[in-house]
Amino acid sequence: MRIPFFYRRYCACLSVFGGALFFLVFGFARPVLAQLPSGVTKSRWAMEDPDYALKYADGAEKTDIPGKIKQAADARFLKESSGLYFSGGLTAIGESSNPLGSLEFGYTGYWKSFFTNRVGLIAAINEDDYFMGGEVGMRFQTPTRLAPFVGLGLFAGVSSVTEEAADDHIDNDEDGSVDEFGEEEESFDGALMAVYPETGLHFWWTPRVRLSGFGRYLVTTEGRDADSWYYGVTIAVLSK
Ligand SMILES: [Ca+2]
Ligand SMILES: [Ca+2]
Numbered sequence: 001m002r003i004p005f006f007y008r009r010y011c012a013c014l015s016v017f018g019g020a021l022f023f024l025v026f027g028f029a030r031p032v033l034a035q036l037p038s039g040v041t042k043s044r045w046a047m048e049d050p051d052y053a054l055k056y057a058d059g060a061e062k063t064d065i066p067g068k069i070k071q072a073a074d075a076r077f078l079k080e081s082s083g084l085y086f087s088g089g090l091t092a093i094g095e096s097s098n099p100l101g102s103l104e105f106g107y108t109g110y111w112k113s114f115f116t117n118r119v120g121l122i123a124a125i126n127e128d129d130y131f132m133g134g135e136v137g138m139r140f141q142t143p144t145r146l147a148p149f150v151g152l153g154l155f156a157g158v159s160s161v162t163e164e165a166a167d168d169h170i171d172n173d174e175d176g177s178v179d180e181f182g183e184e185e186e187s188f189d190g191a192l193m194a195v196y197p198e199t200g201l202h203f204w205w206t207p208r209v210r211l212s213g214f215g216r217y218l219v220t221t222e223g224r225d226a227d228s229w230y231y232g233v234t235i236a237v238l239s240k
Helices: 005-032 050-055 065-073
Strands: 082-091 100-112 115-125 130-141 146-164 184-204 209-220 228-239
Touching: 005 100, 005 228, 082 115, 100 130, 100 228, 130 184, 146 209
Parallel strands: none
Antiparallel strands: 082 100, 082 228, 100 115, 115 130, 130 146, 146 184, 184 209, 209 228
16 A cells, blocks of 8 residues: 555654754763753853853852843853854755755854854755755854854755646656656756855853754755745854
C-alpha cells in the first residue's frame, strides 16, 4: 500500500527536525546548560567575566534601582569574545507545503558589544528536497543580556526542490497516469543563492552561553516563488 505522500513528508520532516533538536539538546546544549541561568538571585549576573567583575566590583546599593537594572542588563563585556554556534531550524521553500528540518553550525564573534558576524555551514532536508551550503552574516543587537537583534546574511550552495503537480494535466513523473494523487515534479535542482534579512532575540544563559531564536526571510536566486521563511533556534558558546 502506498503511504500518502503528505504523511511521509510529515514524518520525514518531523524526524529530521526531531533529530536536530535531540542533537542540539543532548549533544551540545546539555553540558553547557547544566547550570542554572546566571544571576538568578543576584543582579550582578556576569561576575565570572573578569572585565564585568572589575567594573561592578562595588555593586549597586540595595536602594539604587537604576544601578541594579544596569548591572543586571549590561553585556558590554562581550566585546572581542567569539566561539562556536549550533542551530536547528525549520523552513519551506516557495509554495511547498513541505517544511525542511535544518542543522547549522559555525563560528561567530563580537567585533563590538553590539555587532557580531559569523561564518557557517547549513544543511536542510526533508524526504523530497534539500539545500546545503555555506553562509555568512552579521547582526546588530543591543549590548544587553536580553538582546533583540536585526541582521543580514548570505547563503550559497545547492538545492533541489519538488512541488506538487496533481492539477496541471501533465504526467510529470511519466508513470502513465496523469495527475494521480500525490503527483510531483522536480521544479528546481542546482546552485542556489539567497540573501536574507533576519530578526530575533538573544538571551545570555550565562556570561558564556547564549541562546537565540530567529526568523529569516530568504530571497533566492530562483525568483520570488522560491522565497521562504526560515525559523531557528541557536545555542552559542563564546569566550574571550
Ligand atoms: Ca503521473
Ligand atoms: Ca501532473
